[in-house]
Amino acid sequence: MTGVHLSLDGAVAGITLDNPSKLNAFTRPMLRQLDEACATLETSPGVRCVLILAAEARAFCAGADITAWGELSPTDFARLWVRDGHRVFDRLARLPMPTIAVLEAHAFGGGLELAACADMRIMAPRATLTLPEAQVGIVPGWGGCTRLLRLLPEPMVKEMALFGRRIDATRAAAAGFATVSDTPRSTAEEIAATTITASPRAQEIAKYQIHAAVGEDRNAMIEALGGGMAGATGDRDEGVAAFTEKRTAEFRGN
Incomplete structure (x- = not known):
């Protein structure tokens, strides 16, 4: 079933984006499901690490589904889409346990902002990052011009947000944003297994x-x-x- 799925498997939990027809782009129901997953994790002391995953191999997350917000009024767009999404992403960023985003493919817009909420990111060599919002007449709204600036140099964020250019995994790693691995999920699982031995x-x-x-x-x-x-x-x-x-x-x- 399309959505955001939470799996609780011992000490390592998984949050999986699953919207294959839209390259895992976020819908309003998916934001609610992510919020619910965070609420569960906040009260799950047995969970020691969380992996943020994607079911769709072609993209980690293509951002926000344009059809989910395109017909909203300016007021509803700001209140129901931008502010609510920002609140949910903030909640993910502030989970008490370590989190790892597994980017086996591209992370655009809201997908990049989602990855920025994690404590660590593992990227496949083919994965790329960008903020394409200006191409559809909006601006980043879930941390792309705020949280992301604490993780990437200003010129690199401007390169994505103003010019729509993609940042490849090599540059992202050189900037300290991610670790590159040919097998991102296996690498993340190995790191998670080590993580759960700490206090x-x-x-x-x-x-x-x-x-x-x-x-x-x-x-x-x-x-x-x-x-x-x-x-x-x-x-x-x-x-x-x-x-x-x-x-x-x-x-x-x-």
Whole structure:
């Protein structure tokens, strides 16, 4: 069935784009399904790594399905398509566990913005990247002019967004955006298998720290780190106990 499918197979989960007739281009139902997949993963402590995959061999993701947004009014386009898609992609970027995008073929527009949400990208040598939105009269709306600029040099982003040029896997790797492999999925699976031997809490905290440093929802990341530190104290336990027992708390600073 066409859509975004979540597979939970032990410690490694998979999010698979499956819209072959449109080269895995996003529809509104697919955005909702991706949102639901993220919600499930946020409450799945047994999942230690997530692979973002594509069922269609010709493209990782061709972006957004033009027929899904082409007839929307300007207001609905901004509110229902751009903002909602941005919210879902942000949610994916902020999953607590490591994520790897597997690009066995091309990632255009929203597909490139999706790949940018992952913590790591593995590209096949034949895969290419671009931001073709200007060719249909719009601009990148899901992080192509924001998040992507933290991952690729400004001239390279302009080359894609302004001139519609494609960036090949070699250039993407040289810029530090991706690792190139003849077998991207196998490479990602090997990395995932190594990843799950590390401390999940250490990985989560490191991800929070990195995101806070680069501005990925900085305020939430800082407060999450502070909340985790406070939650691990004896004072927190005493405060909860005192509230429950309706007495004055006796904090000891431990």
